[in-house]
Amino acid sequence: MPEDKGKEISVSFVIDADHLTWMEDRLLNELNSFMETRLPAGSIVDRSGKNILIGFTQKKLNKRDLKTYLKKFLHKFELEEKFHIIATSDEEFKVQKRKGIDFREL
Amino acid sequence: MASRRHLRKEEEEELKRQKKELKKSYEKTRPTSKKLGAKQFSDTQKYMLVGSIALVIIIIVAVQFLIPPAKICYFSEGDYVYATLDQDSQKINFNRIIAYYSILPEHTTVDCDIVDYYNATYSLKPPAQPISSYPSSSSIKYQLAEVVSQLTWACLMENGTKLQMSPWINKTTMTTNPLGVNRYTPTNVFFQLEIKTQVQVDRYNASLKFNLNIPNTKITFWSITNGTANATSFAQNGIIFTQGVNLSAKSIILLDFILQINTSRPLGELNLLQSGSVYLVKNDKLLENFAGASAFKESEIDFTGFGLGQEPTLVKTKFLNIVVNIPYYNITVT
Numbered sequence: 299m300p301e302d303k304g305k306e307i308s309v310s311f312v313i314d315a316d317h318l319t320w321m322e323d324r325l326l327n328e329l330n331s332f333m334e335t336r337l338p339a340g341s342i343v344d345r346s347g348k349n350i351l352i353g354f355t356q357k358k359l360n361k362r363d364l365k366t367y368l369k370k371f372l373h374k375f376e377l378e379e380k381f382h383i384i385a386t387s388d389e390e391f392k393v394q395k396r397k398g399i400d401f402r403e404l
Numbered sequence: 405m406a407s408r409r410h411l412r413k414e415e416e417e418e419l420k421r422q423k424k425e426l427k428k429s430y431e432k433t434r435p436t437s438k439k440l441g442a443k444q445f446s447d448t449q450k451y452m453l454v455g456s457i458a459l460v461i462i463i464i465v466a467v468q469f470l471i472p473p474a475k476i477c478y479f480s481e482g483d484y485v486y487a488t489l490d491q492d493s494q495k496i497n498f499n500r501i502i503a504y505y506s507i508l509p510e511h512t513t514v515d516c517d518i519v520d521y522y523n524a525t526y527s528l529k530p531p532a533q534p535i536s537s538y539p540s541s542s543s544i545k546y547q548l549a550e551v552v553s554q555l556t557w558a559c560l561m562e563n564g565t566k567l568q569m570s571p572w573i574n575k576t577t578m579t580t581n582p583l584g585v586n587r588y589t590p591t592n593v594f595f596q597l598e599i600k601t602q603v604q605v606d607r608y609n610a611s612l613k614f615n616l617n618i619p620n621t622k623i624t625f626w627s628i629t630n631g632t633a634n635a636t637s638f639a640q641n642g643i644i645f646t647q648g649v650n651l652s653a654k655s656i657i658l659l660d661f662i663l664q665i666n667t668s669r670p671l672g673e674l675n676l677l678q679s680g681s682v683y684l685v686k687n688d689k690l691l692e693n694f695a696g697a698s699a700f701k702e703s704e705i706d707f708t709g710f711g712l713g714q715e716p717t718l719v720k721t722k723f724l725n726i727v728v729n730i731p732y733y734n735i736t737v738t
Contacts, residue, residue, distance in 0.1 A: 306425065307422050307425045307426055307429065308425075308426070309426060309429045309430045309433060312430065316446045316447050316448060317447065319448075320448075342419070342422045342423060342426050344423040344426050344427060346427055346430055348446060349430075351426050351427065351430050353422070353425075353426045353429065355422065
């Protein structure tokens with residue numbers, strides 16, 4: 299960490315977790331904490347509204363690895379049947395409600 | 405120990421700074437323009453937006469149905485339908501319909517679209533200005549005059565001139581006896597024009613005008629009778645005329661006359677009958693009941709600008725004249 303001091307940081311990935319809030323707003327904080335604890339050192343995670351922002355002070359995490367972490371989050375909170383992770387752009391993921399699931403059933 | 409704690413505090417502060425920087429970086433990447441469409445809506449906001457638009461539409465539609473537009477007020481003072489029988493083509497042409505409408509002053513212009521029962525098309529000549537000769541405190545009258553109809557009404561013309569003039573008239577027949585006239589021999593020819601009304605008629609008149617100046621032809625005598633009560637008839641200067649009032653439905657108007665003809669020419673060339681007409685007048689509300697009335701009455705007049713189901717309804721109509729010319733027809737000379 300000391301070697302990261304003063305280093306400029308920018309957003310590398312944005313996770314749109316709007317659909318999670320339909321179920322419970324708390325889940326967004328859980329996702330934030332989960333990513334903070336699981337992502338490798340040099341990762342900065344913060345919440346902005348219904349989005350989770352991720353930046354790196356060191357080597358940028360692979361996109362595929364980030365998706366794996368997100369899937370692990372869904373697995374941990376037993377949300378896999380209701381949500382799935384989709385990439386909406388090169389630097390953006392979305393926690394998407396699965397088709398066929400009514401938002402009232404979340 | 406104190407130095408480790410200090411180090412940790414520094415790390416926390418650094419993390420806070422980095423998070424703040426991360427947010428700033430994120431804000432920079434987001435579009436800042438306030439132009440329409442530039443703002444990114446979340447899914448929740450999108451659903452709310454669509455829902456509110458749908459709600460507004462539902463309210464507007466409901467209001468349209470619950471509060472119908474104010475009814476335009478108009479009535480017809482008199483409507484005229486003119487028709488002419490073309491003997492050659494054996495068709496009746498409705499060539500003029502004149503209708504008067506009284507409309508509330510707030511409706512400054514009227515656009516009229518006539519849909520005819522017989523699927524005919526009309527061209528309209530609406531007036532540019534209200535008719536000044538019909539002053540009224542509460543309304544402005546428009547004359548939808550000179551409606552030129554392209555309606556041609558085929559009719560059946562058999563021996564005896566059987567033709568269907570309008571639903572007002574059940575049948576019209578003209579019979580002649582004998583059908584042939586010998587040349588240079590004075591012959592009495594009996595004519596009977598029979599008109600059977602389909603509906604109650606308040607007033608009628610029928611007239612036939614004969615040509616008295618035909619070379620080599622002499623018309624010396626005619627008499628007329630008719631089959632309706634309270635009827636008057638006369639013959640004068642080549643015109644025979646009958647009129648009456650209060651005919652019930654299915655009444656028969658008879659116009660009987662005898663012409664004594666002495667001629668050397670075929671009767672078909674004589675043009676004995678200059679003109680003829682039958683007027684039926686009915687004091688009734690027109691256009692309210694589309695069934696069983698005249699062709700014009702069966703026409704649906706639709707004014708654009710009305711709301712749903714706001715069909716025009718005539719409040720008052722003084723009379724409707726149907727004018728059909730009946731030519732002299734079908735006598736041969738042997």
